[in-house]
Amino acid sequence: MKKNTRIFATLFAATVIGCAPAGAVMAQSVVHMALNADIRGTNPGVTRDGNTDIIHAQFVEGLVTYGKNFEVIPMLADSYDVSEDGLTYTFKLRHGVKFHNGEEMTAKEVEWSWNRLAGEASESHCKNYFNGENGLKVVSAKAIDDYTFEIKLDRPYAVFLATIARFDCGSMGVLHPDSVNADGSWNAPIGTGPYVMGEHLPGRYVELNRFADYVSRDEPMNGLGGGKHAEVDTLHFDIVSEGAVAKTALMAGDLDLVALDAMAASELKDQPGFKVDITQSAVWDTYLLNPNDPVLADVRIRQAMAHAIDPNQIMAAITEGFGKASPSPVPPMSKNFTEVEAEYPAYDVELAKTLMKEAGYNGEEIKILATRRNGAYYERALMAQAMLMDAGFNATLEVVEWGTQLEAYRTGEGYTMQSFSFSPRLHAGLSFEMFTGDDVRKAWQDPEAIALVQESLTTRDPERLQAIIDELSRRFNEQVPAIGLGHRMLFTGMSDRIEGFEDWGAGVLRGWMLRTSN
């Protein structure tokens, strides 16, 4: 059935002259979207990457998840409470939640799923968040009764819920044990999400089909949680690595909804038959400064660089004027984002020059590392280079392939400065933790800062947390371990028959909100 309508569509598209919205007559209940790479697998938290998580998020759910302001809200849990000492978390599960195979979800499956990811035998990196590798250790996690699940920690950990809500672990997604074969090997996901994993033709497309018996929460939709009332029968993801091609396809009516770069967005904005959604995300675009580079040893050099670069101009340029600077690591939508976080070293070339003179800079090379990759890594670096050179820095640009840059990032070698991006950290403490620490790759190795970050992750007192975050922000601005740029703008282009689309800071697609007109 689907196929025939598809043919009809194509033939129609083939006969229509000009790029009239041929899409307008496409199959009622299919939305064609683009994935920039094939999914790495269907096993949430195991065979994954940022790209794959988006697909996983459609068919798997966890006990808790993120709301649109990154607060943690219950999902499969009806409610949860935390003991006084902060060591015991008890989750009350919702009743009548159905797995895709029709069976009802109980604490039994929740426990099984937890062990699948966090257990010793787990193949998932997620277990490292809970087995003491990074401090926190989960002592026990077990079903008390059919609808009660309990987790005990070895220490109080403020961001515990935030951690189990992580996208890269599918929110510690709950799956039915039949998802794996008898021998324990992965078979196919049997989750609770509003969509069921459908056909996957490697390198070509992935399909998700609506789960008819999905039982929704009553609240309105909120972030990745809340009510989910899916309408579109099939979410069809074509694998299109070339952004340009994806856009061309959208305009030709082969795709209904694609992520765009700023340029494409501004092109499409005014075109009849198309809509563009523009949303600021929590993805932090920044320039990491190499803490071990002697040239940068003098803090004044780093400050000079910060003053020489104008985040506003750059953000404006790479977002076609849609976005503005927000150099703080803390995303504006975070509840910890105050006027303190809004401050940053002003763009002041003169000041930069004087600082350079004081520091006795004379033409040492500032090697900017970048890669040609979605996310304007290259464009950002290019513009920074231009500005640094204006200020009198001897800035050179080296464009390498992504793998090479990652290696440089991990080993902390081969760069003075690199344009980089961090995926959303939905807790202000984590926003600093992602580049603070004593590993070589971390840009901020100041012991005090590290201590502060650690505290921010354990304290459960909101005021204290705010105080710490503010303190970190001030130190960040004066020590300049990295030069913040802003939080990436997400552009989504769609044919105007698509209704209900709404992006959010985490940038994770929520297929269940999509509607197709007529």
Place this chain on the structure above:
Amino acid sequence: MTFFARLLSKANGLIGALMLAIVLFTACLGAVWTPYDPLKSDLLNRFAEPSMAHLFGTDMFGRDVLSRLMRGAWVSVSIGLSTLVLPVALGTLFGAAAGYFRGWFDRLLIMVLDALMAFPGLLIALGLMAVMGANRYGVIIALSVAYLPAVTRVVRGSVLSISQNEFVEASAVMGNSRLYTLVVHILPNCLAPLIVLTTMMFGWILLAESALSFLGLGVPPPEPSWGNILSEAKAHLIRYPLLGLLPGICISLALLGVNLLGDALRDELDPKSGVAPSKETI
């Protein structure tokens, strides 16, 4: 002397030579002077329409397109020329040795060449770029390796056929050493096909470079090469087709020159050799 006269008396020879001359001139000019700094971005003046100020307009970073094309000409051409050196030198060496001394050396060489042939230039490129660091030398080495077999085969072939001639035996009878015979009698006669091949190869390399850059494996930006100008323009083709059109036309013109001249050369020097004009190898 008369040879060049003959060459230029032919339509394709003349036109080819002219076009190539223009390209080379632009390249050399682009090396020393361009209307604007081809790397200088001007964020307030992006995608400027062609005007007196910017003859071909500006690109997505407000850089002057004409300047970039001129510098690009230099980069592409210089890469093309310097890539010729290694394969021609080594290829002649190996080819001559294999063709003249035969035996195990020949067999081994052929085997390695086959291996090289069965090996996508693409990966050689990436591998070497990774090892050498992303810079034009990576490209040069990669392409050199990729084209070594072609030269070696041609030289080997013509050495083999020249060796059939009686003057080679005559030399042996006079008591001349094999090396002397190779250098004095055989190699000079391999020159013709080699020249033709080299000309054509220049074209192949221009193409390969642009193809590599198109895949993001070529000359790393911001340094402009015709290839990476094109691949940068890719995203804006629909709205600013000129950005994609111009570099493409530049490449085509250069290649047309090479191919025409190469054809004329071949007809003049060795009509039998089937050296075909440029063609992507990646």
Place this chain on the structure above:
Amino acid sequence: MSELETGSATDLLAIENLEISFGPLAVVKGVNLTVKPGEVLAIVGESGSGKSMIGRSILGLLPAPGRVTAGRIGFGEHEITAPSSPDELRLLRGRSIGLIFQEPLSSLNPTMRIGEQMFEAMRLHTDLSEAQIRERAIDMLRQVRLDRPEALLNRYPHEFSGGMRQRIMIASVMMLQPKLLIADEPTTALDAVVQREVLDIMQDVARANETAVILISHDLAVVARYADRIAVMEQGVLVESGPTRGVLSQPQHAYTRKLLSAAQLGAPSPIEGSSGKPLLQVENLSVDFSEKTMFGLFGRKVHHAVRDVSLKIAPGEFVGLVGESGSGKSTIGRAICDLAPMVSGRVIFDGQELDRLSRSEEQTQRRRIRVVFQDPFSSLNPRMRIGRIIREGLRHDRSATRSERQRAVEEMLEAVGLTAEMADRFPHALSGGQRQRVAIARALIAKPDLIIADEPVSALDVTVQAQILALFKRLQADYGFACLFISHDLHIVEQLCARLYVLHKGRLMEEAPTPVLFAEPRHPYTRRLLSASPRLEQGKDGLQLAETELADNEGDTVDYFDALRADEPYRLVETDAGHRVAVRGYAEIAP
């Protein structure tokens, strides 16, 4: 048939005042010729005389950009130069006018089975059934004396020897019983023996079909045997034509005489060497060629090019080595100067066995041996000036100074009859004859004691051949070198050589002083060679064709060795002084 009768009343072919031009220059000028039905006309001339162009023009198949610029060609009632319809000519071709080429190797389509190539023309011109056509083809192949014709039809050209291909050509052309057959140098590429066979066959088949033949050739002696009339061409002009006898006996035109004198080569004057110990001794020489089967490495098939050959050359003596192509004669020459690997045997030069000498001594000895190759076009490095080519001959003579060498080169140029200023030219600026002179100069400049001349004249025009031979004679007188003269042509070696070695399939068949060999050849192969190579002789009434009719020797019952049965025991027996013949096993010969 009926047409033929009407045709026979008048000339079959009438060429009037024909002019053929390539662009501006005319290669054939004002030629008039006629051919009567069934007669054989020979057009003789050296390369570039335009004789082939006439043949092509008769078919209307001049190679571009050649055109008939004046005159007419009439064939029966057809105007070939002005056909009424484009197809008129096409239908004449093959059906009424047949064409046979010089190069049997390139005149059959290598990618098509013999049968097909014979059939397609028949299908086109006749309305016979496939079966009939096949019948006809087979019958035709029989006529050209090929056995098992049925099998041949499914084979490809490359599976046949040159001679057989030429017969196949004749068959496929004559199959259509054309009224006129144009044979363009049909046997030049073939060995004497084969040449004879092929021409005889052609003649018979033509007679049988009452076909007129235009036989185009550079070799007077050959055509004289077959032609009713001869037409001589020089540089596009028809200088003389008339009945064969007439032209031979009373040549009118100077050029004709030149040709004739060249063809008869004058009286032999063998160059005897000084007696005493031989300059060169080759003992039991054998050379194998192991040709790798396609994609090497795997298996190889060995081919014995030379088997157990011994020969002697006295200082200053000219010795001839004769045999058809593939007899291994060149290989022997190459083996002597180390260009081909010997598997066994010894080469003793000036009393020293070369392979036993130290590297340097061997070198110095070998430099006393020089070679003159067959093909003057490939034996000179095209990228070297003549002067340098010749000077290179002195390269290893450390004594000479630069100026001395320069002088030597000039002297040498003079000596071989070239001018000193040619030293600055490149080979391509020289004619074939001149090149061969340069090659000789290069060989002689080092004053060698032995020259190995490998078919030095067979690539040249007859008139030039005579000159080069004369040159050899003169130079020998001046420089006194010995020479191993390799050739397929008995008459050429007869000119200079004191003794002859006859080679067949890598083995010596007969060895004798030249006069003896010609007077009383013993071995059947030698006899075949002799009778196969016609020559012109001064007879009582002028020049005439001399058939070397050998006294048949029924009496000779000796069991001679037959090279075709290579593996039988082989032995050379001396019949009388210096005359040795190959016999089988231990057969004896009465002197």
Place this chain on the structure above:
Amino acid sequence: MYLFVVRRLLMSIPTLIIVAVMIFCLVRALPGDAAIMMLGGNIDDEATLEMMRQQLGLDQPLPVQFVAWLRELFSGNLGISVLTGQPVGALLLDRFSVTATVVLLAMASALIVSVPLGLLAAHRHNSRTDYAIVVLTILKLSMPSFWVGLMLLVLFGAILGWLPTVGFVSLSQDFGLGVTYLILPVTSLALSEIAVMTRMMRAGSLEVMNRDYITHARAKGLPERQVLWRHVFPNAFAPTLTMVGIAMAGLLAGAAVTETVFTLPGLGKLLVDSIYGRDYPVLQGALLFIALIYVVTNLLIDIAYTFFDPKVRLT
């Protein structure tokens, strides 16, 4: 014949081994590894990294990995894709089928066009037709095919919107639809092949045409058409055939650029992606597969050759 095939395959083994070693070294010379790529920017802790390395067997020393790879190889197992978890063998075949469809179609159409065109040009040597063909082909040869591809894409895909611009539907899966997806890539590939082959064919024919046996064929009175097709073509085609073989081997090995332009899930695309993703099993498998394609294609060409050149014997 069979002997020949076996022999050739045997002879290609050393080549393949050399290739295998080269491949392995080159691939491992690339900085970064699959584990890092999978984590991307979120290398939160070395423990995770190490864990993934173990899972991917990247913690072993290189020689060990190589030997392991070879052992797997000889047991006919190419391993599992790090990125998609599919068996590499299946993945390769799947992608190859795409490339093959496009390339073979392109080649076929190129042959159909260029053989007659080349013959025509040679037949009408130095005529207007001839010049036109020569000029056109050389013009095409001078345009980068990926550039032409992009232009086609923009024109037909976006501006005119006649043809689909993204993805691929296999013909077996849905013919009508599949064709629409194939038109653009096949065209852009075919165009450049046509240019080359036409030139080859023309050159070859010109050379053959002044051979005696062509004159002889004419002298038999054969009509020109028959002379061209029965006598010129078979002899002129052999060299073209070799060229076709080489080109085909090259393209089958993955027309990386074309596949990138038209986002065809082909072998070339797979290669590029696996390079970027450091998907060692796929990368190594793909390269080996490509080497194999070369060997086999050349073999087939040699076999095909015998049909056009009876002199060549497969022994």
